[in-house]
Amino acid sequence: xxxxxxxxxxxxxxxxxxxxxxxxxxxxxxxxxxxxxxxxxxxxxxxxxxxxxxxxxxxxxxxxxxxxxxxxxxxxxxxxxxxxxxxxxxxxxxxxxxxxxxxxxxxxxxxxxxxxxxxxxxxxxxxxxxxxxxxxxxxxxxxxxxxxxxxxxxxxxxxxxxxxxxxxxxxxxxxxxxxxxxxxxxxxxxxxxxxxxxxxxxxxxxxxxxxxxxxxxxxxxxxxxxxxxxxxxxxxxxxxxxxxxxxxxxxxxxxxxxxxxxxxxxxxxxxxxxxxxxxxxxxxxxxxxxxxxxxxxxxxxxxxxxxxxxx
Amino acid sequence: xxxxxxxxxxxxxxxxxxxxxxxxxxxxxxxxxxxxxxxxxxxxxxxxxxxxxxxxxxxxxxxxxxxxxxxxxxxxxxxxxxxxxxxxxxxxxxxxxxxxxxxxxxxxxxxxxxxxxxxxxxxxxxxxxxxxxxxxxxxxxxxxxxxxxxxxxxxxxxxxxxxxxxxxxxxxxxxxxxxxxxxxxxxxxxxxxxxxxxxxxxxxxxxxxxxxxxxxxxxxxxxxxxxxxxxxxxxxxxxxxxxxxxxx
Amino acid sequence: xxxxxxxxxxxxxxxxxxxxxxxxxxxxxxxxxxxxxxxxxxxxxxxxxxxxxxxxxxxxxxxxxxxxxxxxxxxxxxxxxxxxxxxxxxxxxxxxxxxxxxxxxxxxxxxxxxxxxxxxxxxxxxxxxxxxxxxxxxx
Numbered sequence: 001x002x003x004x005x006x007x008x009x010x011x012x013x014x015x016x017x018x019x020x021x022x023x024x025x026x027x028x029x030x031x032x033x034x035x036x037x038x039x040x041x042x043x044x045x046x047x048x049x050x051x052x053x054x055x056x057x058x059x060x061x062x063x064x065x066x067x068x069x070x071x072x073x074x075x076x077x078x079x080x081x082x083x084x085x086x087x088x089x090x091x092x093x094x095x096x097x098x099x100x101x102x103x104x105x106x107x108x109x110x111x112x113x114x115x116x117x118x119x120x121x122x123x124x125x126x127x128x129x130x131x132x133x134x135x136x137x138x139x140x141x142x143x144x145x146x147x148x149x150x151x152x153x154x155x156x157x158x159x160x161x162x163x164x165x166x167x168x169x170x171x172x173x174x175x176x177x178x179x180x181x182x183x184x185x186x187x188x189x190x191x192x193x194x195x196x197x198x199x200x201x202x203x204x205x206x207x208x209x210x211x212x213x214x215x216x217x218x219x220x221x222x223x224x225x226x227x228x229x230x231x232x233x234x235x236x237x238x239x240x241x242x243x244x245x246x247x248x249x250x251x252x253x254x255x256x257x258x259x260x261x262x263x264x265x266x267x268x269x270x271x272x273x274x275x276x277x278x279x280x281x282x283x284x285x286x287x288x289x290x291x292x293x294x295x296x297x298x299x300x301x302x303x304x305x306x307x308x309x310x311x
Numbered sequence: 312x313x314x315x316x317x318x319x320x321x322x323x324x325x326x327x328x329x330x331x332x333x334x335x336x337x338x339x340x341x342x343x344x345x346x347x348x349x350x351x352x353x354x355x356x357x358x359x360x361x362x363x364x365x366x367x368x369x370x371x372x373x374x375x376x377x378x379x380x381x382x383x384x385x386x387x388x389x390x391x392x393x394x395x396x397x398x399x400x401x402x403x404x405x406x407x408x409x410x411x412x413x414x415x416x417x418x419x420x421x422x423x424x425x426x427x428x429x430x431x432x433x434x435x436x437x438x439x440x441x442x443x444x445x446x447x448x449x450x451x452x453x454x455x456x457x458x459x460x461x462x463x464x465x466x467x468x469x470x471x472x473x474x475x476x477x478x479x480x481x482x483x484x485x486x487x488x489x490x491x492x493x494x495x496x497x498x499x500x501x502x503x504x505x506x507x508x509x510x511x512x513x514x515x516x517x518x519x520x521x522x523x524x525x526x527x528x529x530x531x532x533x534x535x536x537x538x539x540x541x542x543x544x545x546x547x548x549x550x551x552x553x554x555x556x557x558x559x
Numbered sequence: 560x561x562x563x564x565x566x567x568x569x570x571x572x573x574x575x576x577x578x579x580x581x582x583x584x585x586x587x588x589x590x591x592x593x594x595x596x597x598x599x600x601x602x603x604x605x606x607x608x609x610x611x612x613x614x615x616x617x618x619x620x621x622x623x624x625x626x627x628x629x630x631x632x633x634x635x636x637x638x639x640x641x642x643x644x645x646x647x648x649x650x651x652x653x654x655x656x657x658x659x660x661x662x663x664x665x666x667x668x669x670x671x672x673x674x675x676x677x678x679x680x681x682x683x684x685x686x687x688x689x690x691x692x693x694x695x696x697x698x
Contacts, residue, residue: 033608052407054559077409084407088400090316104312105408168606176603179610197566200608217614220571278569 005030005152005184006051008062013046013055013208020046021057022208028186028201033179035199035216036188039289043208044188045085048156052082065152078106081150085157085188087137091130095123095140099147106148113147120169134161146173153178156188167194174198196281206289216281223279224259227252230271242287254279254287313405313415317422320395321388325426328384332434335380339373340441377434378517384430385465386489388423389472393550394482402559416551420473427469431461438524457524460531464516467539468493470546477550477557511535560589560596564605572607576615581624584635587687595625595633622650 006028013021021043028034038044049055051064053073061068067075089098103109118125123139124132132140138160145153159167175198178185189195203213233251235244240262245252255262263273396402406412435458471492476485496512503510511532522529560583564575583589598616602609616633619625626636662672
């Protein structure tokens with residue numbers, strides 16, 4: 001537990017009988033860049049709010065940098081930089097004034113970092129925050145978070161509204177100044193391509209539950225798309241088979257483990273395995289979170305039959 | 312840092328209240344100069360019964376106005392300070408700074424309390440200075456004791472509105488509640504009278520303060536100060552508890 | 560060393576880096592004893608995780624292609640690899656098998672496949688000489 005920046009144990013958060021977070025056990029190793037992925041309403045922001053002390057868990061607990069949430073929240077806040085999903089700061093203050101307001105809270109604050117990142121992101125420092133566009137507001141929020149020189153950064157949609165150059169600069173900063181200096185970064189984002197580049201750990205949350213948590217390298221080396229042709233191919237999902245997509249005699253399997261063994265088994269059954277190919281993070285994510293059985297021309301008839309027989 | 316920020320936000324309110332109170336107090340002095348003061352200091356004798364009546368009416372109106380302006384100030388300060396955070400939805404940012412929430416709550420409260428003190432003190436000092444100047448002799452120091460009941464009354468209203476704003480999460484609702492309580496507070500002693508009970512209301516504090524400013528030695532039970540001071544502290548603690556437990 | 564990676568290709572990023580470094584060395588662009596950019600620098604330039612770069616460097620070091628000085632800097636190994644011949648053959652065999660399978664699937668003659676390998680080897684040698692020439696001109 002000591003080398004975990006964040007350790008959450010069976011977190012539960014219930015909002016009017018809806019479980020936003022459901023027995024979530026999250027493990028973010030120190031020094032890692034952890035991509036926290038999920039659909040809208042999956043529970044990402046709820047989890048983050050619990051870690052930051054903005055909401056109390058209904059059950060379960062967590063430690064952040066070794067400190068318990070709730071009880072030792074101030075110690076956590078001293079060492080954690082946070083960018084919230086809603087990039088809201090005091091509207092009447094300029095970025096320069098916001099810096100002045102924020103730096104008083106943090107002994108490790110670096111004014112050099114403020115100057116450097118203001119330059120890097122081309123942040124307008126003298127306009128009132130309320131008058132800035134979303135992209136510029138994000139830049140100011142990032143600036144305040146980065147200048148803290150914190151051990152842990154929790155970033156919820158940190159590239160909201162940023163143009164491609166801004167996103168690129170952000171990626172470089174994460175690679176060079178954050179991961180490069182051993183800081184831990186938790187990024188909650190929908191930008192899967194960016195996460196795929198910069199993260200070394202990934203956690204996928206859906207309906208408040210953690211579907212997958214592993215090194216990105218491992219995920220990408222174990223998930224495979226197997227295309228096979230033959231009669232009587234297995235149609236059902238299993239622990240290893242995430243999804244099955246069939247079209248006549250052709251079948252596409254998305255397998256999360258032991259792909260080679262499964263392919264061999266198919267060959268033993270007389271099928272022709274035409275392809276065992278790797279998957280990108282986007283495809284893996286989509287396969288994991290899609291619940292509906294896809295309706296292809298192959299099994300549409302079966303589905304229709306099943307529906308009519310249940311009426 | 313947060314103290315500076317709260318002060319910055321409330322600057323506008325503060326200045327307006329200062330000007331209003333100064334203006335009203337200046338009017339009081341002019342009135343007294345024209346129509347003569349109460350028994351403790353006589354600057355000129357009213358010429359006729361009519362003028363005397365106008366003077367009395369004017370004195371009542373102005374006295375009431377002073378109370379109203381101070382209480383109005385207390386209401387807007389109470390709703391404005393913490394209400395600002397709710398309006399801008401910046402609590403998510405504020406509460407993720409490394410400070411205990413109670414520290415932030417008390418800091419915010421303190422800024423408004425100090426501003427109220429300055430406003431009331433200034434008003435009283437304006438009257439004190441003006442009357443001293445006009446009457447040609449140093450006016451009785453008892454005038455400055457008028458600050459105490461005015462401050463206690465105003466702080467009670469301020470803190471109660473502060474608490475209501477925190478509970479309702481909105482400055483508009485906070486002010487409405489505050490106004491509502493003040494109206495009830497106006498009527499309660501009347502109702503209590505019918506049940507043969509004495510009830511000290513906020514308005515009593517204001518009247519006493521104005522009376523003392525006018526130089527009259529009106530009696531006021533000391534324990535009421537303690538009760539209302541305790542009530543005020545209770546409301547701040549209440550606001551603290553509400554905000555500590557609040558999910559943002 | 561100008562690297563380029565494609566994060567969404569099937570090939571893991573660390574492997575892409577390894578392959579490109581090997582290519583630079585094989586073509587002579589990076590000579591024995593030359594220093595490589597630091598892990599942090601490569602990560603920053605490519606906008607990727609430093610651990611990924613570190614893994615590539617570590618793998619190459621394990622293979623004897625690179626060596627890291629205790630001070631921290633990583634260099635191209637002086638003796639490119641001290642492996643036994645048998646080990647080298649073992650390492651190359653999967654690539655050879657891949658070529659054989661692909662070539663057969665495409666219905667190429669064995670000789671055509673072998674000619675292809677020769678062409679690539681010649682190209683590398685020419686590139687090596689070019690880099691050598693440039694080096695001589697620079698001095």
